[in-house]
Amino acid sequence: MAELLTLENFINGEFLPCTQLIDSYEPSTGKPYVRVPDSDKTEVDAAVKAAKNAFPIWSKTPVKERANLMMKIADIVESRLQQFAEAESKDQGKPIWLAALVDIPRVVLNMRSFAIAIQTDVNRSTVLHEQGAVNYTTSNPVGVAGLISPWNLPLYLLTFKIAPAIASGNTVVCKPSEMTSVTAWMFAKVLNEAGLPPGVVNIVFGLGPKCGAALVQHPDVPIVSFTGSTATGQYIIENSAPYFKKLSLELGGKNAAIVFDDCDLAKVIPGCIRSGFANQGEVCLSTSRIFVQRSIYETFLEKFVTATKNLKVGNPSDKDTKIGALISKEHLSKVLNYVKIACKEGGIIKCGHGKDLMDLPEENKNGYFMLPTVITGLKDESTCMQEEIFGKIVFNIYYWINSPVTKFLVSYLVLYFTSGPVVCVSPFETEEEVIVRANNVKYGLCASIWSENVGRHHRIAQQLEVGTVWCNSWLLRDLKMPFGGVKASGLGREGIFESLEFYTNTKTVCVKY
């Protein structure tokens, strides 16, 4: 068997091997292909120390110099776009073309956008004429930021944290997902090549409950930005509370698409196919519930199911592949189990389900594939209409037991669900009814409305309990717009202005003249 690629932690500009390693699997073949450091508190402490030492100089480095370094990093990544895309696809399971079209260009955009934004960032000032005083604000970096990211959009989401954090003068310790660590390790090499000073960005690899938790609980990390499941977000709130840490939490979603009978079905079908199944449905913003107005329900369903059946599932390197492999064997079996639960709860599978129905190339026979699946007939209270299949549910015991050892062990009793490509479709009658039903979940990340009536878009958008509403579109992103969720979907917002604000502490200075 070929030698496995072995990753090292990136601390103070050096690549440091770890004695304990975890095997990471290639989702499209089911074979182990990389060993990831199984870091614990020791490595996290070393990384935080390096970041803390680098902070005084980096925070005072002229903005222009910081921005130039970030531009250089972006240029290097862009020059290796295909190499990064192939690595992201191998690690995560998504088609290579998708990583080359979306993930890696977004890494470049993240670095460039914040490099530009930090140079135009301005503070506020007021004049109190009667009292003879001037007020102004300054935005000061917070310190060492802990950045924890998930496996679905690995380097895309990690750099959406690194870029604003370092642009505004913080130093960082990153903890990427243990399932998708390779591109972060490649990115670390780029940081050295670009000449980023040692200690500004440190990356420790490993498991969440061990390595991630050590970062969350570290007293020298006053600010934590996390993207991942709602269950882990809850853990982070509880475990960072004793330190009064600044938190940004981008969590799970159970997003609805609302399709009215005055929509243009020619736009809606490809729109809902994309929102339901892009990236194997493993996007926090994926549509998992489609509500369709009764008068066009049957027509919509027929067209949607036909389009779903046409999606090619298979080898991520094939340019015709629309759906790659799910992230892991465990996740795949849980998603398939989820479909079984849906059937028990009265669901009807209109298309999709398991690998046995697929004709996969020999090398992919043990990969974690499933067909995009459309389910109808479920009540709103059913499991598949309520739970984020993509996130994870942690048994409450995890939070009840205080011993760190028990906590760590019990965290492995986590019940994972991943939606992969599963969409539930349900009919509705009226606007009033569908608003209540769309809001009837604990999450509030995003929603989409499909209608040719502009007034209806504005009216409904105001009533949906979510952070983003897309009208006749999905995942059209402008980094200048705030992004985040309400309810169990998160705390805070990410975006050009919001992130720069998050990674700084604002100080008001009042000068009497």
Ligand code: NAD
């Ligand atoms: P996850 O919560 O299992 O893991 C996310 C990260 O947190 C990983 O790096 C993991 O190792 C780490 N982690 C796990 N337990 C931890 C702990 N106790 N302490 C500290 N760190 C810990 O989530 P996931 O399965 O990797 O990602 C899927 C979830 O992410 C879904 O719920 C999805 O909706 C959500 N997500 C949200 C957004 C958003 O912007 N709202 C974007 C992408 C993904």
